[in-house]
């Protein structure tokens with residue numbers, strides 16, 4: 483039987499910059515190429531677009547693919563599970579190291595990569611930053627990568643549209659890559675996860691499950707996106723805000739959330755305004771693929787100058803609009819912190835409502851930035867409403883369900899350091915797995931050859 487080796491490259495000793503290589507005999511597949519932006523933001527001199535991969539690796543911002551020097555196999559494909567930056571953000575920097583490997587993903591993910599890896603030069607001429615072929619792959623279809631490896635993307639739910647588990651079918655069984663996901667039985671956009679397919683994988687035999695461990699320690703089942711939608715509705719309609727300005731901040735990549743906010747703005751008789759470059763980027767791909775249904779009067783401003791123009795025009799009729807932008811972590815330079823600092827011709831006034839439709843990622847930098855942001859907003863008299871959010875990551879009960887569906891022989895938790903990986907191993911122990919025998923904690927740069935079946 484063909485021998486299989488799991489090679490964690492990034493995201494096993496840290497958060498973000500996810501990348502795993504799976505060697506199947508003399509061939510290999512790379513799963514995800516993510517970035518951790520906090521490492522770049524530490525220094526104002528850093529400009530991501532201009533930075534060399536080696537410098538980004540030194541910063542710990544992108545995966546260090548030099549650990550694959552001794553791989554002894556040809557990389558035949560790069561597969562990206564979903565379009566979050568911690569899974570896709572390093573493609574423009576690293577995919578070129580494997581020029582013959584096509585990049586596979588769902589249509590939304592591939593369009594996003596296309597956008598990230600195309601540069602517009604003077605005169606509108608396009609330049610590709612990577613030589614790799616991009617292959618839009620529908621979920622449920624099986625693609626022959628080589629004679630010995632077949633790829634399938636299985637539809638799941640997460641906080642971005644068209645998320646999938648890449649599954650590698652090999653002679654030694656299936657390798658399932660479950661990062662990231664939640665089991666949402668009432669998603670706002672798209673279908674429920676493909677439970678039937680996940681369960682049938684167990685019949686084929688799942689040799690290894692590589693799985694995110696973000697919320698593995700949370701003793702619950704992650705609530706559906708519908709819950710966040712209901713909270714938003716309650717917050718928007720439930721308070722005396724007829725004459726107030728309303729600002730909602732959320733993730734620009736969270737298409738379902740943006741859909742809900744825009745719909746409610748419309749129901750309130752207000753025009754939704756999507757403000758900022760990333761809002762424009764993520765929503766326009768979703769619109770191209772008919773994944774989002776925005777009210778016809780929606781206005782989208784991609785550039786700072788366009789945002790300035792719209793806000794100047796509407797400042798007097800503030801009660802006719804809902805402003806939607808990024809900056810919920812207080813990131814300097816993003817929309818909400820700039821608005822709070824008075825950088826736009828739209829001043830936050832007494833009783834204006836600022837709704838945070840996001841959690842605070844508990845990084846000391848975010849905590850400090852959020853403090854500054856909230857203080858500035860409060861000083862201007864804004865009413866702050868937090869908590870209109872549910873996580874996009876599976877909790878303990880979801881993971882238990884996944885293990886029961888797939889019955890994998892070996893488990894490799896990723897996404898976070900040893901603390902989070904251990905929480906996953908702990909829950910797996912309850913399902914009959916044993917540390918170092920069938921549940922493995924790996925660090926970036928390790929190599930693990932799959933043993934026999936458990």
Ligand SMILES: [Zn+2]
Pocket residue numbers: 564566569640661662
């Ligand atoms: Zn994600």
